[in-house]
Amino acid sequence: MHQSSAASSTATHSRTALAAVFHGPGKPLEMMQLLAPSELAPGEAWVRITCCTMCGSDWSTLDGHRQEPVPCILGHEILGVVERLGDDSLSDLRGRKIKVGDRVVWSVTASCDECRNCKRGFPQxxxxxxKYGHSPIPEQAGPQADQGWVFSGGLAEYCHLVPGTKLVAVDHEIADEIICPVSCATATVAAALRTAGDLANCRVLVFGAGLLGLTASAMAKSRGASSITVCDTDPQRLELAQRFAADRCVLWSEWAQRLPSLGQFDVVLEMSGSSQATEAGISVADTGASLVLVGAVRPTPAVEIFPEQLVRRVLSLHGVHNYRPADLLTAVDFLTEHGTTWPFAELVSRVYPLSDVSLAVDDSPRRTAIRIAIKPSLEKT
Known part of the structure; x- marks a missing residue:
């Protein structure tokens, strides 16, 4: 008797898959064959990874600037194709039933949707x-161990999607290099711009010209910002910002010199994580401006803030960390429509096979690249 794809996808399945396991800073990634889940629970999916882009937080973890539980599988900007489903109950954020063969991206977090934070609109x-790419795997994980959440990161052949994960099916036509970062960088920018409010005719200042800042510049332009100024410490990144809708670029070392000519801003997006940039942003915020802080995801020096100035200038100061499910959908739609309007694919400067992940980690250019990508199916060079 013929079985439906959903039914056949729940069949018992027992084999291993390759993963690069992180054991701590300064230690090599260990290529391990780990046992795939033999069965999937309702609401789960088994996804073959086609691409994983390396986020700045991954490099911070590898370099020891950010602490993660070990052992773990890093990588949370992940793109893949569904190979198995626990049942036929899984739908994406558009309400479309997920099927075997769908090309999908998913949220960096899995949430319960029932706790106080979830119900208040903070599922992250x-x-x-x-969290994908940030969760420990069992110490005894290996070919003979089948317990716990093992395949939780992108530096592997497969990822195990657990209940509470929000998915979006994406077109097969959009390039891996364009869509893969959507589940972290692009969705986070969508959350920041949602928080900032209506950008039509706004003067926008962006600190940081990494992927967050470049995406913010382009997305702000697509939403009608009247002018976009980008500030960074790196002249080469500022040259790149001009290709991502920046009307004016300011080298941080020249900030004080150029300050008199900069004017004021309606929206300030701090994407660099710099305390100095935060203070600078407050100083140039116009009456009623929104300041959104995104980049400070690890400890930073304190910032001097004068409450009277916030009050009298009617400033709004917001922090954004990760995003809501709707932001992921907004991000996918943005890249689907504008992924080739601006050269997003070029921001992934190097691509490595999973078997060469150690080479990717040790490669010095990765420290200055906007993104590099790992593709498990890519042949070793």
Whole structure:
């Protein structure tokens, strides 16, 4: 008797898959064959990874500037194709039923949708939060161990999607290099711009010309910003910002010199994580401006803020960390429509096979690249 794809996808399945396991800073990634889940629970999916882009937080973890539980599988900007489903209950954020063969991206977090934080609109702060690329795997994980959440990161052949994960099916036509970062950088920018409010005719200042800042510049332009100024410490990144809709670029070392000519801004987006940039942004915020802080995801020096100035200038100061499910959908739609309007594909400067992941980690250019990508199916060079 013929079985439906959903039914056949729940069949018992027992084989291993390759993963690059992180054991701590200064230690080599260990290529391990780990046992795939033999069965999937309702609401789960088994996804063959086609691409994983390396986020700045991954490099911070590898370099020891950010602490993660070990052992773990890093990587949370992930793109893949569904190979198995626990049942036929899984739908994406458009309400479309997920099927075997769908090309998908998914949220960096899995949430319960029932706790206080989830119900208040902060599922990324769920009391039972699980994060892709940031979760420990069992110490005894290996070919003979089948317990715990093992395949939780992108530096592997497969990823195990657990209940509470929000997915979006994406067109097969959009390039891997364009869509892969959507589940972290692009969705985070969408959250920041949602928080900032209506950008029509706004003067926007962006600190940081990494992927967050470049995406913010382009997305702000697509939403009708009247002018976009980008500030960074790197002249080469500022040259790149001009290709991502920046009307004016300011080298940080020249900030004080150029300050008199900069004017004021309606929206300030701090994407660099710099305390100095935060203070600078407050100083040039116009009456009623919104300041959105995104980049400070690790400890920074304190910032001097004068409450009277916030009050009298009617400033709004917001922090954004990760995003809501709707932001992921907004991000996918943005890249689907504008992914080739601006040269997003060029921001992935190097692509490595999974078997060469150690080479990718040790490669010095990765420290200055906007993104590099790992593709498990890519042949070793």
């Amino acid at each position: 702060k769920c009391e039972q939060l699980r």
